[in-house]
Amino acid sequence: MAEFSWDVRSPLDRVLAVGRYGAHGDAGVTLTEIRNFDLVQVMARRGKTAELAKAAKVRFGVAAPETPKAVGTADATLIWSGPDQFFILSKGRKHAMAALAPLRAGSASLSDQSHARVLIAVSGAKARAMLAKMSSIDLHPSVFAVGAAAATSMDHTSVTLWRGNDQADGQAVFNVLVFATFAESLWHTMLDSAAEYGVVVGHSEDLA
Amino acid sequence: MRIVCPFCGERELGEFTYLGDAKPVRPAADAGEEAVYDYVYLRDNVAGVMSENWYHGGGCRAWLKVTRNTLTHEISAVEPAAGAGAAKVGA
Numbered sequence: 567m568a569e570f571s572w573d574v575r576s577p578l579d580r581v582l583a584v585g586r587y588g589a590h591g592d593a594g595v596t597l598t599e600i601r602n603f604d605l606v607q608v609m610a611r612r613g614k615t616a617e618l619a620k621a622a623k624v625r626f627g628v629a630a631p632e633t634p635k636a637v638g639t640a641d642a643t644l645i646w647s648g649p650d651q652f653f654i655l656s657k658g659r660k661h662a663m664a665a666l667a668p669l670r671a672g673s674a675s676l677s678d679q680s681h682a683r684v685l686i687a688v689s690g691a692k693a694r695a696m697l698a699k700m701s702s703i704d705l706h707p708s709v710f711a712v713g714a715a716a717a718t719s720m721d722h723t724s725v726t727l728w729r730g731n732d733q734a735d736g737q738a739v740f741n742v743l744v745f746a747t748f749a750e751s752l753w754h755t756m757l758d759s760a761a762e763y764g765v766v767v768g769h770s771e772d773l774a
Numbered sequence: 775m776r777i778v779c780p781f782c783g784e785r786e787l788g789e790f791t792y793l794g795d796a797k798p799v800r801p802a803a804d805a806g807e808e809a810v811y812d813y814v815y816l817r818d819n820v821a822g823v824m825s826e827n828w829y830h831g832g833g834c835r836a837w838l839k840v841t842r843n844t845l846t847h848e849i850s851a852v853e854p855a856a857g858a859g860a861a862k863v864g865a
């Protein structure tokens with residue numbers, strides 16, 4: 567039998583090179599790939615929306631989003647992804663697929679997306695200007711506040727976009743969740759869009 | 775053209791796919807050949823207000839029923855299509 571060496575790698579492994587790129591001076595954009603997260607898609611079964619909402623409330627202590635929003639709990643983020651459905655994003659297997667049996671029991675269908683998506687955090691003083699090149703969503707602070715979310719497209723690629731908590735320096739953070747097989751393509755577009763502002767590329771194990 | 779998705783809000787046309795006339799209703803199994811032919815092949819060429827199916831594939835992936843004037847592109851109503859997966863908006 568052939569010997570396999572299972573090596574866990576990011577779908578961005580071939581294109582993400584940590585460093586400083588583009589225009590000189592202060593970098594206007596920071597692109598950070600968030601690695602090794604647990605991501606579960608939750609979809610209410612027909613007519614079970616209220617039941618799922620109750621089960622989610624018991625589990626997380628907050629109501630799951632029913633409109634395009636991201637809701638933070640102590641150890642997870644619940645992100646709206648469409649009518650009657652949301653993502654559970656977390657770390658450390660506590661809210662991974664195997665731990666979510668109570669939600670699965672009757673009211674919802676769950677699908678593990680942990681290795682099916684890439685999560686990219688976009689921040690920096692020019693983050694909005696850079697995102698405006700590939701998104702038609704209005705990201706002005708008066709419209710897209712902390713916790714706002716959108717199921718939308720960037721560069722013809724479906725993404726889930728939401729604004730996380732601001733950084734310590736007050737800068738906004740925009741999280742982009744994209745299908746793993748489209749991540750390389752979107753990454754190139756992001757990098758090209760950010761180049762004129764100067765961009766810092768990195769990766770992190772911490773959810774933004 | 776922009777469409778106000780009942781789930782997502784106002785979005786550009788590029789996020790949507792047109793899926794045709796929303797009027798035709800699948801005939802009963804014993805309705806006869808003519809009714810089935812009409813349902814499958816024949817469409818009105820409406821110049822004016824029309825009920826259309828659209829798919830928000832670049833967004834929330836919901837099916838929508840859009841009332842649009844084909845002469846002016848004015849959209850007067852957008853609602854979730856029956857059986858689109860969501861029982862009701864915001865539920």
Ligand SMILES: [Zn+2]
Pocket residue numbers: 779780781782783830833834835836
């Ligand atoms: Zn939508």
